[in-house]
């Protein structure tokens with residue numbers, strides 16, 4: 283099988299600090315991977331670099347996304363190619379309505395793919411369907427992007443946007459943190475409903491709990507800017523039980 | 536005043552003709568005070584509080600000649616306008632270029648004609664609000680203005696459509712100073728678009744002044760649009776308004792282009808239960824400079840004012856906002872809200888924003904605020920991460936920022952200039 287995403291010896295720094303130190307990861311179509319790791323190990327940095335945040339300087343390595351040199355194109359083009367990032371901390375954008383910006387985004391994505399734009403009616407039907415999927419209140423879809431949303435509403439809004447844009451690959455950065463039990467279940471349902479043989483997920487999380495709902499094919503540990511351990515879903519249970527010290531010790535050996 | 540300044544001022548004023556044609560010739564009761572003012576008032580300089588951030592040397596030190604009424608008038612921003620259109624060229628009323636739809640209760644003519652046919656009304660109102668005794672350029676306008684628009688709406692007259700007033704100034708080193716008088720009698724309603732064009736690239740100096748009298752229960756709504764295209768174009772736009780009780784005055788000012796623009800908006804709220812709304816937007820590029828000075832004077836109780844100006848400064852542009860709100864001792868139960876927000880897009884652009892609230896009454900609700908910040912790059916990235924191109928993302932955010940003010944613009948034709956859907 284041809285991998286959907288292959289990250290090769292990726293190195294990145296921010297303001298002169300080296301954060302990613304030669305990271306390797308391969309994700310095949312349809313797979314769900316989970317990344318865990320201590321605070322500050324570089325998980326969000328990886329997500330940002332993949333999504334094209336220019337605050338981070340890539341100093342080495344390569345990323346191939348479905349045959350495209352991902353590092354060669356900007357954030358908007360990456361999204362158009364089918365990469366999606368659900369942010370750990372979604373920003374509030376006063377004055378830009380959720381609906382209008384999604385309409386604009388879909389329009390650009392369709393242009394890029396050279397497929398017909400949605401009619402106004404189709405678009406609204408899609409909004410209705412996808413917001414129902416994550417049980418996002420209709421009022422929220424019409425408000426300014428994330429403005430005044432609760433923490434949980436922001437996370438649901440991220441999943442709603444993912445459902446609208448139907449990416450090939452979605453990176454979810456701690457989408458589970460800050461969610462109550464019901465919301466967690468709803469978000470997980472949304473993700474599971476989107477699982478398909480072509481679509482892959484990269485879940486960044488601190489908690490095994492999310493992985494009870496969205497069962498991963500692989501679990502990786504990111505530590506000091508590298509993937510230091512990979513394993514089946516049981517690895518997450520082991521981490522939950524034992525913490526990261528044993529891995530740090532293994533590393534020291 | 537130093538002898539040098541004195542000399543400069545004299546040389547500047549010398550260029551403007553004082554012939555029989557000036558409106559002042561038919562306003563004998565004002566002549567002495569204008570003469571005194573021109574002699575006594577200083578050229579605004581760095582220490583003149585109200586001109587601190589806007590230099591006038593470039594106007595004073597240049598040569599100007601009075602523009603011709605026959606100068607060409609260039610394209611309009613409103614080519615498809617179907618209502619009444621009033622065209623002034625270099626400050627002169629051009630009946631041939633205007634399309635006037637007669638309406639009940641409306642008198643619309645040139646100031647030149649009004650000084651003959653409506654001399655009494657004109658004499659009573661003209662220069663009764665404006666500040667020619669305090670401001671050199673207002674005295675200058677009164678001394679040398681030759682024409683302008685005279686608009687009088689009778690009691691309870693409500694026009695079917697809006698009136699578009701277009702001001703063109705063109706011709707090398709042309710100066711234009713026109714004076715408009717707008718009178719709304721009790722219960723009258725008027726909607727206007729006022730457009731200012733600095734045509735072509737000609738160096739021009741436009742000093743335009745309007746006095747607006749909003750009678751009891753009357754409503755005045757105006758969208759002002761400024762587009763001065765040339766580099767050496769200087770424009771002073773002054774509006775004085777007086778509101779009688781239960782009236783509404785709403786003005787939006789959109790500066791689309793302008794290398795040197797000074798707007799003065801002064802509203803005296805003289806009657807109870809009035810509503811005053813002032814809105815403004817500017818998006819400045821290159822070395823453009825726009826200065827918005829506003830003053831709302833609450834003299835009586837139970838009135839409300841809303842003021843909201845928002846702007847974006849790119850490149851090496853500079854902006855000034857100064858908003859004075861007076862709430863006099865008697866003006867209890869006043870609600871006065873004022874806000875100025877700016878985004879500075881470049882290290883070389885700058886904004887001087889100063890809200891000035893002076894409150895002498897104790898039972899009032901007043902708030903004011905001023906923010907000047909950078910563009911939210913995180914928001915740009917967020918939008919891009921959803922597939923929106925960088926340019927579109929930035930445009931979306933700019934629109935969102937000024938959107939709050941744009942939505943207050945009354946005429947869809949003016950909103951459309953910002954690419955808003957009608």
Ligand SMILES: Nc1ncnc2c1ncn2[C@@H]1O[C@H](COP(=O)(O)OP(=O)(O)OP(=O)(O)O)[C@@H](O)[C@H]1O
Pocket residue numbers: 296297299301319320321322323324325326327328337
């Ligand atoms: N813009 C930045 N400026 C300076 N340092 C940064 C910046 N962004 C990230 N870092 C640093 O990079 C390191 C990795 O941060 P990152 O956010 O990727 O960690 P993380 O694994 O996502 O942590 P958490 O589990 O707490 O979310 C941290 O030490 C962080 O302080």
Ligand SMILES: [Mg+2]
Pocket residue numbers: 325326327370455456
């Ligand atoms: Mg993180």
